[in-house]
Amino acid sequence: MSETNGSQSTREAIVDAADGLFYARGIGQVGMDAVRDAAGVSLRALYKEFASKDELIVAVLGKRHSMWTSGVTAKVDSIAEPRAKLLAVYDYLADWFGDADFRGCGFINAFGELGAANHRVADTVREHKADFQKYVDSLVKAAGGPASLGPQLAILAEGAQTTAAIAGTTDAARHARAAAESLIAAAGI
Amino acid sequence: MSETNGSQSTREAIVDAADGLFYARGIGQVGMDAVRDAAGVSLRALYKEFASKDELIVAVLGKRHSMWTSGVTAKVDSIAEPRAKLLAVYDYLADWFGDADFRGCGFINAFGELGAANHRVADTVREHKADFQKYVDSLVKAAGGPASLGPQLAILAEGAQTTAAIAGTTDAARHARAAAESLIAAAGI
DNA sequence: GTCTGGCGAGAACGATCGTTCTCGCGTCTG
DNA sequence: CAGACGCGAGAACGATCGTTCTCGCCAGAC
Numbered sequence: 058m059s060e061t062n063g064s065q066s067t068r069e070a071i072v073d074a075a076d077g078l079f080y081a082r083g084i085g086q087v088g089m090d091a092v093r094d095a096a097g098v099s100l101r102a103l104y105k106e107f108a109s110k111d112e113l114i115v116a117v118l119g120k121r122h123s124m125w126t127s128g129v130t131a132k133v134d135s136i137a138e139p140r141a142k143l144l145a146v147y148d149y150l151a152d153w154f155g156d157a158d159f160r161g162c163g164f165i166n167a168f169g170e171l172g173a174a175n176h177r178v179a180d181t182v183r184e185h186k187a188d189f190q191k192y193v194d195s196l197v198k199a200a201g202g203p204a205s206l207g208p209q210l211a212i213l214a215e216g217a218q219t220t221a222a223i224a225g226t227t228d229a230a231r232h233a234r235a236a237a238e239s240l241i242a243a244a245g246i
Numbered sequence: 247m248s249e250t251n252g253s254q255s256t257r258e259a260i261v262d263a264a265d266g267l268f269y270a271r272g273i274g275q276v277g278m279d280a281v282r283d284a285a286g287v288s289l290r291a292l293y294k295e296f297a298s299k300d301e302l303i304v305a306v307l308g309k310r311h312s313m314w315t316s317g318v319t320a321k322v323d324s325i326a327e328p329r330a331k332l333l334a335v336y337d338y339l340a341d342w343f344g345d346a347d348f349r350g351c352g353f354i355n356a357f358g359e360l361g362a363a364n365h366r367v368a369d370t371v372r373e374h375k376a377d378f379q380k381y382v383d384s385l386v387k388a389a390g391g392p393a394s395l396g397p398q399l400a401i402l403a404e405g406a407q408t409t410a411a412i413a414g415t416t417d418a419a420r421h422a423r424a425a426a427e428s429l430i431a432a433a434g435i
Numbered sequence: 436g437t438c439t440g441g442c443g444a445g446a447a448c449g450a451t452c453g454t455t456c457t458c459g460c461g462t463c464t465g
Numbered sequence: 466c467a468g469a470c471g472c473g474a475g476a477a478c479g480a481t482c483g484t485t486c487t488c489g490c491c492a493g494a495c
Contacts (some may be wrong), residue, residue: 085274086363088482099443100484131428165408166358169350172412174275186412208409209425212418216405219354223361223375229401236398237482239432240425287452288473299453349450439494454470456477463470 068106068116071096076117080134080163111177114167118181124230126188128153139200140246146193146214149239151230154221161222162215185186189214201244209240257295257305260285265306269352273303273359278356303356307370310352315377317342329435335382335403336426340419343410350411361409378403380435391435399430 058109078087089110093100126133133142153159160166163181172179193214194207214226217233263284267276278299282289296302321338322331343350349355353371361368382403383396406422 082362083359085359089484090482098444101443101486104484139248160362161358162408165354165412168412169355169357170272170274172361173349183412183414186409205421205424207426208417208421210423211346212405212409212422213401215407215408216401216403218393219351219404219408220375223354223357225372228397232394232397233401235394236401236425236429239398239429243432246318278454280451289475290456290471290473293454294472437495438491439486440477442491443476444490445473445486448484448490449480450481450484452479452480454480457474459472460474461470461472464468465466 059066066101067098070105070117071098071103071113072120075113076120076163078231079114079117080121080160080166080211084167089165101142111175114171114175115177115181118164118167118185122181122188125185126192129189129192133196135240137198140241143193143202143210143241144234144237145198146210147157147217147230150214150217150221150233151227153226154217154230157223162218165215165219181222186215200246202240202241206244208239210237213237214238250361256287256291258283260287260292260295260302261305261309264302265309265352268303268306269310269349269355270347274354294335300364303364304366304370306373307353307356307367311370311374311377313375315381318378318381322385327383329430331385332382332389332391332399332430333426335385335399336406336419336423339410339422341404341417343406343416343419349412351370351407354404354408376402389430389435391430391433395429395433399426402426402429 071092074097075087075092078091078095084229087102089100092113093103100242103113115217129146129149132152133145136142136145156244164185167178172182180187190211194204197204197207197210199223213236215234217229221227259280263286264276264281267284278292279290280304282292284434285292296305315338318335318338321341322334325331325334353374356367357371361371378402379396382400383393386393386396386399402422402425406418409418410416
């Protein structure tokens with residue numbers, strides 16, 4: 058039992074540490090030694106949990122996916138009106154962009170760095186984005202909007218993330234939100 | 247004289263070869279040996295033109311910037327009406343996304359991979375995106391649109407690039423274009 | 436107490452990579 | 466023709482990295 062708990066929290070500690078490092082520096086710039094140091098475990102324990110760096114990368118992306126999903130969902134759920142739920146997505150982005158260590162979408166970054174060389178990473182990123190698209194589509198549908206609106210709103214969210222990361226400001230969230238308002242109004246909902 | 251021409255074309259051959267490899271595989275996945283092979287030059291000649299891989303990376307991004315700029319400009323210039331010029335940007339994207347080897351925006355990819363570790367790369371990417379934003383702003387102004395429209399249209403273009411890269415389809419160009427039409431119409435131009 | 440097994444610390448290994456060096460050939464100069 | 470130089474080919478070097486191995490220690494079993 059203690060092993061089970063121990064293993065699980067070791068695993069989480071590794072994933073959390075690796076996520077912080079991968080996101081902050083780029084995956085290729087982080088060695089397993091740095092992950093070991095940050096997680097406070099031995100290299101032996103690290104490789105007992107993850108057979109290779111690739112598996113660790115996939116696990117990190119998985120954790121990032123659930124944190125993103127729960128974060129967006131919480132923000133959207135805090136709003137009652139279906140039409141306003143759509144805009145809540147951009148408010149979530151604005152909060153996120155304000156983080157001192159914001160450095161863009163970890164999935165986009167991972168895809169650009171490793172997508173061509175590592176198809177597990179590419180697939181994981183694709184699934185993440187497809188999942189988000191589906192979520193936005195469902196919000197659009199609930200608000201009575203046309204199916205064509207979903208992809209447009211998702212593209213705004215993607216563009217805001219890269220723009221904010223590169224420019225180093227949170228302005229993109231505001232601009233994307235304003236654009237979304239126009240598109241929603243134009244859609245007649 | 248022949249040395250001058252020779253040097254220049256050697257330099258261009260190196261940059262072209264490196265660009266193709268960096269873009270296709272990710273910068274970190276390409277060794278200088280691979281660049282040498284693809285460019286058909288000796289390692290010695292390579293390091294005579296570029297003192298380090300970092301300098302080669304910056305040169306590649308510079309070439310990519312001018313190719314992007316001239317490509318977009320050519321497409322936009324082929325359209326007469328100021329309002330339609332704005333949409334021509336997304337037509338250029340649609341063409342690009344259709345390339346068999348399209349793999350997203352090379353600047354976004356480079357930023358995600360190296361932006362945190364290499365500030366010359368980060369600065370170069372920032373300049374590229376700021377330049378594009380300024381260009382879009384100028385097109386908006388020429389079309390008589392409000393200043394707020396420029397950032398919105400640029401965000402659509404950024405989002406389309408990452409979405410198309412990850413999804414592996416050209417749909418995003420169409421969706422971004424449709425969204426841009428709505429935003430332009432909403433702006434009353 | 437003794438033995439066993441697992442674990443942490445970190446050395447070690449093999450591969451890769453950025454960069455430099457060596458060597459030998461061809462070429463241009465006088 | 467002699468000699469010096471420049472260059473291509475690729476070996477070599479040093480650093481880094483992913484991964485595995487060794488060693489010594491501690492905990493638990495009997």
